[in-house]
Amino acid sequence: MSRETPKIPNATISRLVTYLRILESLEERGVNRTSSEQLAEEAQVTAFQVRKDLAYFGSYGTRGVGYTVQVLKRELRQILGLNRKWGLCIVGMGRLGQALADYPGFGETFELRAFFDVDPEKVGQRIRGIEVQHLNDLARTVAERHIEVGLVTVPAEAAQTVADQLVEAGVRGILNFAPVVLEVPKEVAVEYVDFLAGLSRLSFFILNPKWREEMMG
Amino acid sequence: MSRETPKIPNATISRLVTYLRILESLEERGVNRTSSEQLAEEAQVTAFQVRKDLAYFGSYGTRGVGYTVQVLKRELRQILGLNRKWGLCIVGMGRLGQALADYPGFGETFELRAFFDVDPEKVGQRIRGIEVQHLNDLARTVAERHIEVGLVTVPAEAAQTVADQLVEAGVRGILNFAPVVLEVPKEVAVEYVDFLAGLSRLSFFILNPKWREEMMG
Numbered sequence: 257m258s259r260e261t262p263k264i265p266n267a268t269i270s271r272l273v274t275y276l277r278i279l280e281s282l283e284e285r286g287v288n289r290t291s292s293e294q295l296a297e298e299a300q301v302t303a304f305q306v307r308k309d310l311a312y313f314g315s316y317g318t319r320g321v322g323y324t325v326q327v328l329k330r331e332l333r334q335i336l337g338l339n340r341k342w343g344l345c346i347v348g349m350g351r352l353g354q355a356l357a358d359y360p361g362f363g364e365t366f367e368l369r370a371f372f373d374v375d376p377e378k379v380g381q382r383i384r385g386i387e388v389q390h391l392n393d394l395a396r397t398v399a400e401r402h403i404e405v406g407l408v409t410v411p412a413e414a415a416q417t418v419a420d421q422l423v424e425a426g427v428r429g430i431l432n433f434a435p436v437v438l439e440v441p442k443e444v445a446v447e448y449v450d451f452l453a454g455l456s457r458l459s460f461f462i463l464n465p466k467w468r469e470e471m472m473g
Numbered sequence: 474m475s476r477e478t479p480k481i482p483n484a485t486i487s488r489l490v491t492y493l494r495i496l497e498s499l500e501e502r503g504v505n506r507t508s509s510e511q512l513a514e515e516a517q518v519t520a521f522q523v524r525k526d527l528a529y530f531g532s533y534g535t536r537g538v539g540y541t542v543q544v545l546k547r548e549l550r551q552i553l554g555l556n557r558k559w560g561l562c563i564v565g566m567g568r569l570g571q572a573l574a575d576y577p578g579f580g581e582t583f584e585l586r587a588f589f590d591v592d593p594e595k596v597g598q599r600i601r602g603i604e605v606q607h608l609n610d611l612a613r614t615v616a617e618r619h620i621e622v623g624l625v626t627v628p629a630e631a632a633q634t635v636a637d638q639l640v641e642a643g644v645r646g647i648l649n650f651a652p653v654v655l656e657v658p659k660e661v662a663v664e665y666v667d668f669l670a671g672l673s674r675l676s677f678f679i680l681n682p683k684w685r686e687e688m689m690g
Contacts, residue, residue, distance in 0.1 A: 265484070266484065267482070267483065267484045269674050269677050269678070270670065270674060272677075273667075273670040273673045273674060274654065274670075276673070277652070277653075277654060277670075278654060281653070281654070298654055299654070335677070336673050336674075336676055336677045337676040337677055337679070337680040337681075338673060338676055342672070342676060344672075350572070351568055351571055351572035351575055352569075352572040354568055354572075355567070355568035355569040355571075355572050356668070358568055361629070361652055361669060362669075365676075366669075366672055404679070405672070405675060405679075407668075412578070428679045429675040429676075429678070429679045430675075431668060431671050431672055431675055433668070435494070435578055436494075436498070437491065437494060437495060437498070437515055437516070442682075443682060445675050445678035445679050445682070446675075447671040447672075447674050447675045447678075448671070449666060449667075449668045449671045450490075450666075451573070451624075451648060451650070451666045452578060452579075452583075453487065453490040453491075453494075454648050454664040454665070454666045455559070455561075455583055455622070455648055455664075456490045456493070456553050456555060457486050457487060457490060457553075457664050458622060458646040458647075458648055458662050458663075458664045459553055459554040459555055459559060459582075459646075460486050460489075460552070460553045460554055461486075461646070461662035461664075462554070462621070462622075462645045462646045462662050463554040464554075465659075465660060465662070
């Protein structure tokens with residue numbers, strides 16, 4: 257690994273997403289300018305943290321003047337790679353998979369291109385105009401429809417097998433909703449959507465409000 | 474804020490949850506002993522990070538001997554406040570709310586005690602033996618059933634109003650699935666389950682594999 261590569265904390269990337277969400281909300285409310293202080297308050301971090309997070313990627317904003325909402329939003333979308341289209345598939349069309357398929361907020365960036373299941377009652381159904389396919393068709397469909405990211409919404413015990421199949425099929429990233437840690441080759445990125453982890457963090461922060469304040473301070 | 478309070482990074486709490494999950498998996502596989510190296514490998518962080526994270530909360534394990542899986546698991550559950558019961562409600566019984574209500578993995582710690590919606594077709598339905606109530610009943614039911622945490626699965630535009638009602642009703646924490654930043658008094662904890670944020674992080678890490686390695690290294 258090169259010494260010049262800055263060591264960017266994982267948490268910074270999460271916060272960039274939060275700042276982006278705040279900027280989108282400001283834009284919707286017709287706000288044109290913002291400051292690290294405003295972003296910090298809404299993101300519940302310090303203004304120093306905001307400036308430090310942004311500084312990893314270059315110099316944004318003008319001292320004493322702050323940021324143009326639209327410009328910073330565009331920059332953050334570019335940093336995060338959201339100024340392109342990503343082809344997605346969902347594996348596991350139970351209630352959670354269906355809830356995701358119905359989700360209206362994918363926007364222009366994330367495009368659902370295929371759904372997979374092994375249940376004969378689900379295979380062949382159409383959701384959003386896309387036919388649910390059998391998992392056996394995964395490799396072919398991932399290649400044909402240029403799918404780069406797989407959302408895994410199968411039960412925990414099936415998640416690793418599905419992940420292996422997605423990797424084999426050539427996806428570059430997996431968003432895992434099953435409550436298991438997945439093993440994938442290091443060239444494949446994995447993110448976890450884990451609401452039990454969220455509940456566990458809540459439990460900690462409810463019982464340790466002082467630490468919560470410290471982290472924000 | 475007192476100077477003696479250690480400043481524990483938010484990411485540490487997330488990693489503790491990951492370590493706990495790994496320990497549970499090791500225990501299931503009949504493994505009795507582990508090491509910071511093994512935990513690190515499975516959590517995709519460094520062994521130094523594992524030891525540092527645990528050191529915030531005291532001294533665990535013996536140099537050269539490692540950790541007893543069962544003991545460390547119990548300690549982590551205690552640190553996170555998972556050695557007690559938390560009463561939960563879900564507000565918003567659409568597909569996502571129903572998928573959560575069906576989720577088999579809440580365990581002994583998290584207990585679903587009430588479901589709320591405003592849709593007359595949903596109010597009165599029974600899920601897991603619990604009747605879906607109108608949101609108007611929130612305050613009374615939260616008090617009667619000792620509900621401390623609310624899961625918000627309503628559309629984005631309704632989420633802040635629901636959060637206000639949950640806070641007013643006296644919950645201590647909110648797990649928000651709606652893609653908006655919630656404003657709550659500082660004594661209430663909020664965690665976000667945000668799969669679009671997960672997708673955005675994936676997007677970044679797919680496009681910046683080198684940074685991903687750096688963060689792990």
